[in-house]
Amino acid sequence: MAASSERSPPPFPDSEEPELLEDSDEGADAFTGTSISEMDSPSPDSTRPPKDIFNEPLEDIFSDPLSNINSEPQKKVDTKIPSPSSDEVVDLFSDPLDDDSEVISSPEVQNPMPDLLNEPVQAPKSDVLGEPPVHKNAARQQYIFEDPPKGSSKSSSVKKAASAELFGDEDEEDLFKELPKVVTKKPQPLGPPVDVFTEVKSDVKVKPQVKDDPTDLFTEEALTAPAPKPSASSSSSRTNGVHSEEHDLFSEATVELSLDSPRNDRKKKDAVKPSVSAPVAPVASSSSKAPSKTLEELEEEESEDTFDLNISVTNPEKVGDGMNAYMAYKVSTQTSLTMFRSKMFTVRRRFSDFLGLYEKLSEKHSQNGYIVPPPPEKSILGMTKVKVGKEDPSSAEFVERRRAALERYLQRVVSHPSLLQDPDVREFLEKEELPRAVSTQALSGAGFLKMLNKATDAVSKMTIKMNEQDVWFDEKIQDVENEEQHMRKLHIMVESLVNHRKELSGNTAVFAKSVAMLGSSEDNTALSRALSQLAEVEDRIEQIHQEKAANDFFTFSELLADYIRLLGAVKGCFDQRMKAWQRWQDAENMLQKKREAEAKLLWANKPDKLQQAKDEIAEWEAKVTQYEREFERISATVRKEVIRFDKEKARDFKRQIIKYLESLLNSQQQLIKYWEAFLPEAKAIA
């Protein structure tokens, strides 16, 4: 079937190239990496030898980003101007939220790799055509990994472009993501044509020196864009309050975008970073101008809460013996809040106490539409193992897992402003002895009851057909439903990752043994030695895999498990709101009935009963008003709660991802160490 088969493209010109090609996307990162160090290093022109990136990249990149930030904008301008294509710049602004794939697709940093992996077709083909820049780039990138190129200045323009791109959009999207949205929305009512922005930009490109002359730019801007003037002046007045180097700021802002670009705000923020309270000012002023607060603004505002309460759950200890044994945990609180009696205190609590706290809080606050964080589930199996088993690793893991979960649970409770005020929470944290939580004692009974409740809830949910008037709720309920589905799926996948990682760890250990055996059979001394060294390396790597599995589990899988439970609580809030609505509707119906009854009485001319009917109507009218108000109140609470929840969620995820990356970073560091130690052994084989 010659017709059905197609010939693959001709060979590479030389056999080394494929490898280079494969590396090229890493190369791109090397660029971005370089660019970072460039950006934060005091002088933008001092291109570091790329070798440094690996030897000590962190010192440069992370040494102190904030302190250097002030010098950053100038550099950004410098680097942006030489960028060759106007599309790039437009792209950068029109789509600030795009990621660094933008960087990759920029013409200078031609990078075939993402294609190669995503769609193996295209990349190879482009290669067949023998695009010289690709190869050159690849080769250069290779350098960066292998040995430092001498003529690094040759590639510096590419690097700069890459850095400008990378940081151009990253800054915008990630650092202050919420801000740009808020601000860019504003000019619209004022009606500045979108062209203005591009116009300004193209002007800048024609004369790149413009940044040296801020006044010039102002006139330029005034000429091309009269419309945004009001907002420009408003932002200048804002700037006045915060930043002294106003002129500088303006010139830069104009080079990059028009005056009221989100960058402006961002830079101000950057500039005044050291003081925490200052950044609030522009936000507040912008929100006061906006007619209605957007969700993002709310988030931004709330995120400024200061909160000083540290809770940790430590020292899990088995108390008692046999089936009556239980685990007790040390709950330590550290705070400067005046509502507590002292700044530091610890109590011992057992698992059922935590559950008891939840029961109490749930009873009080759920009906008002609060999201009460759910505690970790009871696990009969895990606990029985702990009770029976002695020093089983799986039960140790169980205990640690539960301890961490309890800690997160408490932290969530106290970080909720309303729940923190609850006397039961304070009591839980402070009081030496708590009355035993009875309801959770007989787990199966309580669990069963809960299940029954849930079942009746589900039935009533089906019978209640609420015609949702509020679009926000309509969408949000659907979103939460979807999100829960996704989180469940995600959780399953992360569990699978954890399991596969454990498997990998086991298999690596087995392989290490096998290689050690092979090494002992090998009759070439150097090779034999190298093989047994390899076995040792693999043994250590097994450890790394194990740590990674724990990392996957504790930072990621557990986070998802928490949020699946929390989303359940959010849904519970929606249900409470629906119940309130139902109550209101029922009252409304009842009132209707009473009115009809009154009309009948009037018709039948029975004045003796009329007064009673009138009383009843008055009573139900009052009830309707009350229930309606209650519904409105609960709606407002739920809404606020959900917004708060979304914000917490984003923050939690970010924190965990950062933690995840840190741990990953650590393991890479170890891997590098191990393999670098092995390399001379391999080379010694002769």
Next chain:
Amino acid sequence: VQFGAFQHSCSNKIYLLLVRSVSVDLNNDASLVIDIPDALCERDKVKFTVHTKTTLSSFQKPEFSVPRQHEEFIWLHDTIVETEEYAGLIIPPAPPKPDFEGPREKMHKLGEGESSMTKEEYAKMKQELEAEYLAVFKKTVQVHEVFLQRFSSHPIFRKDRNFQIFLEYDQDLSVRRKNAKEMFGGFFKNMVKSADEVLISGVKEVDEFFEQEKTFLLDYSSKIKDATAKAEKMTRSHKNVADDYNHISGALNSTAADNNTAFKKHLEKYAEVFEKLRKLEDRVASDQELKLTELLRYYTRDIQAAKDLLYRRARALADNENSNKALDKARLKGKDIAQAEENQKQCLQKFDKLSESGKKELTSFKARRVVAFRKNLIEMTELEIKHAKVRRLKCCVYHYMFTRQCSGSHGKPGNLREF
């Protein structure tokens, strides 16, 4: 979804990124250079383009290419094995049959799950499948190439007529697949061989070198077989981890697709992080596979070939003993002495020849093995270091990105300095 159709669509895309995993060329002789620059897939058949560049006068042209199938490689191997002359040589092990079972299975799963998967998940699965298909394809081509390079770098094999025909004849060699009878015959031959091995193991070894080699190879062969199996398992689970990353990334993307809050952008970023991790983990796994597992696999087969050589020599040794006995008997009986003498002489000659070339072959085999292990271990280590560095850099970049993003009031300054 048909696997054939997929292969067809893939064959457009296939571009062989040949990373030489097993080095065979000890002599850097440019007089006969063979490579397989290109191959194409039809159903479960792979057609390799065998490209030769030579200065040898025994070939008609200095450079030529012919299409060859796996069966023809097997034919070449079998004819060489059957050539009596080569009994004293380690015959390069035949390449294993192209095995597309893995991607085929995945394809099946993909077809089954198409309706229940989100767009993002489907795309991820497809990507995985293509990557795996490509990897198998790459490996297959490579192992066939190495097979030929072993011949071309060998001073005797390179002159073999059948080998030269294989390289030069631009028509189908019209070898067919072995039929059932032949398959059974092969099986039977193996049975006889292993029974024979047991029989002749009683024959006393006269040469210490071979005695040592035999002990070594027997031991080494079982160890390397074990190590290969374990390495295969290890790389497979590594692949699974990479696949999990891929699924997580896909799931994060579909979560982001349904999210309407500011969280969406975060989720997309996280998906990107996991996508990057996937890519890197995948590369670590496939480099390990290519540099380590493939090396072990190859030497498992090569050691078998060396053991076969030992067997042939041991057979000749036994034959020699027997002919000696027969001669003694003939002399005792005074019958057919000349014939027995002739037979004994031939056996001794054959045995001596086998011993001599065997010794050479085994010595060079040892050197070849050490060189190959050295090369692959160095390459693997360098790749591991490189990948770890890239991952470290990635982590740094993302970490920096995320920590700066939350550098507001609750931003924990990353404690990165310690790294």
